[in-house]
Structures are given as C-alpha cells and as structure tokens.
Amino acid sequence: MERYQHFCKNTGSTLCGKIHTVVSGDSCWSIGQANSVTVTQIQSLNPTLGQNCDLTVGKILLIQPACSVESTPCGKTYTVISGDSCWSIGQANSITVAQLQSLNPSLGQNCDLTVGQILLMQPACSVESMPCGKTYTVISGDSCWSIGQANSITVAQLQSLNPTLGENCDLTVGQILLIQSACNGYSTGWS
Structure with missing residues (x-):
C-alpha cells in the first residue's frame, strides 16, 4: 500500500x-x-x-x-470546551447560531453541546x-x-x-x- x-x-x-x-x-x-x-x-x-x-x-x-x-x-472545525455556548462559539467564529445549527444538525433546536464535540464552522x-x-x-x-x-x-x-x-x-x-x-x-x- x-x-x-x-x-x-x-x-x-x-x-x-x-x-x-x-x-x-x-x-x-x-x-x-x-x-x-x-x-x-x-x-x-x-x-x-x-x-x-x-x-x-x-x-x-x-x-x-x-x-x-x-x-x-473549507471544513473549519471547532472543539467544544467547558463553558461554551452556541452563541459564544458563533461569535468567536463570525457565524450565527442558526448557521452553526445548520452546519451541525446533530445540535438540534436547543443547540445541545458536549465537551469534546467537534463542530463544523464552515x-x-x-x-x-x-x-x-x-x-x-x-x-x-x-x-x-x-x-x-x-x-x-x-x-x-x-x-x-x-x-x-x-x-x-x-x-x-x-x-x-x-x-x-x-x-x-x-x-x-x-x-
């Protein structure tokens, strides 16, 4: 190989x-x-x-x-750390919460985060x-x-x-x- x-x-x-x-x-x-x-x-x-x-x-x-x-x-990711919220992650990456949820459908309507979770930012x-x-x-x-x-x-x-x-x-x-x-x-x- x-x-x-x-x-x-x-x-x-x-x-x-x-x-x-x-x-x-x-x-x-x-x-x-x-x-x-x-x-x-x-x-x-x-x-x-x-x-x-x-x-x-x-x-x-x-x-x-x-x-x-x-x-x-493309394909920029972010790893969730303790204290993060969808709003703070969005602000830090210049995207809205709606965009974050659209890129990461597993977050659901409540934007549920887990420490260590890898999120797509772009x-x-x-x-x-x-x-x-x-x-x-x-x-x-x-x-x-x-x-x-x-x-x-x-x-x-x-x-x-x-x-x-x-x-x-x-x-x-x-x-x-x-x-x-x-x-x-x-x-x-x-x-």
Missing part, C-alpha cells in the same frame, strides 16, 4: 485530497515536512489527533482537503469546490457498513475516502461523505 495517496484531481494541475497512512516512526512533524504542510494544518484536517498530535500506526490522515485549493478554506466543501466525486449525507441510523452496502463500497474504502472518520468509523448526522472519487481520468483504483 502506498503511504501517500491522492484521491481527487483538481481542475488545474494540482492534486487534492492527499492522505497518509501512519507507519512506525512517523511524527506529525515528519509527515508535515514530507508534504510541505505544518503540524497545525495536519491537526486542523484531522481533529481527532488532539493537541499532542497523537498518532497510531495504520491511522489514515488527511494531508490536503478534498476541495479545490482555489476555493475559500461547510466541508461546496459542490462548486469539489470538482468530482459522489457524496452522501449521513442520516440517523446510518452505519459505515450500511452506507458502504448501499453504495457498493467496503467500509475500508469509505474510510480511505473520508480519513476523518477514524478507525472506529465515527459518523455524525448531517456529515457529508465522499463515496466515489473519479475525476479528470484519475480514480481511487476501484469502480
């Missing part, structure tokens, strides 16, 4: 959606150096790493987002910024297995296309998943 994989080609010559599979001896710093990105960028694209950038052998990391590099930064990717691929929006009751079955892909392929799912394939209602990536003659390697 390649340690670095590109799963989508941008409309220009730049490849996007690059992932990295962690091997023994890797650190966020060494991965960043090898890919010309900062540790902060790696942590931002992979919020489950935490502040210490905790790596596990075999973990799949997103190195470049699956969005057009010309587009506005849309993951707009249709215009994702030049290719098929997406699926997670609904209540979904599992990675059921999504894979419905779309004729394996759980491993779903995780490979969506590295932020992690090893446990953690889903959130409203989350947009990449199901198929094939563009400009470049594909994931399965059909």
Whole structure:
C-alpha cells in the first residue's frame, strides 16, 4: 500500500485530497515536512489527533482537503470546551447560531453541546469546490457498513475516502461523505 495517496484531481494541475497512512516512526512533524504542510494544518484536517498530535500506526490522515485549493478554506472545525455556548462559539467564529445549527444538525433546536464535540464552522466543501466525486449525507441510523452496502463500497474504502472518520468509523448526522472519487481520468483504483 502506498503511504501517500491522492484521491481527487483538481481542475488545474494540482492534486487534492492527499492522505497518509501512519507507519512506525512517523511524527506529525515528519509527515508535515514530507508534504510541505505544518503540524497545525495536519491537526486542523484531522481533529481527532488532539493537541499532542497523537498518532497510531495504520491511522489514515488527511494531508490536503478534498476541495479545490482555489476555493475559500473549507471544513473549519471547532472543539467544544467547558463553558461554551452556541452563541459564544458563533461569535468567536463570525457565524450565527442558526448557521452553526445548520452546519451541525446533530445540535438540534436547543443547540445541545458536549465537551469534546467537534463542530463544523464552515461547510466541508461546496459542490462548486469539489470538482468530482459522489457524496452522501449521513442520516440517523446510518452505519459505515450500511452506507458502504448501499453504495457498493467496503467500509475500508469509505474510510480511505473520508480519513476523518477514524478507525472506529465515527459518523455524525448531517456529515457529508465522499463515496466515489473519479475525476479528470484519475480514480481511487476501484469502480
């Protein structure tokens, strides 16, 4: 298996959606150096790493987002801490409570927060910024297995296309998943 994989080609010559599979001896710093990105960028694209950038052998990391590099930064997240409210998070990120709820349907009408919860602050990717691929929006009751079955892909392929799912394939209602990536003659390697 390649340690670095590109799963989508941008409309220009730049490849996007690059992932990295962690091997023994890797650190966020060494991965960043090898890919010309900062540790902060790696942590931002992979919020489950935490502040210490905790790596596990075999973990799949997103190195470049699956969005057009010309587009506005997308997929910005925020991790809820003690004392946060939807209003304070919105104020700190220049969005309204309604926008926060729209981006994070699992919050519900009461905007229920849990410490450690990862919230989306900007849309993951707009249709215009994702030049290719098929997406699926997670609904209540979904599992990675059921999504894979419905779309004729394996759980491993779903995780490979969506590295932020992690090893446990953690889903959130409203989350947009990449199901198929094939563009400009470049594909994931399965059909």
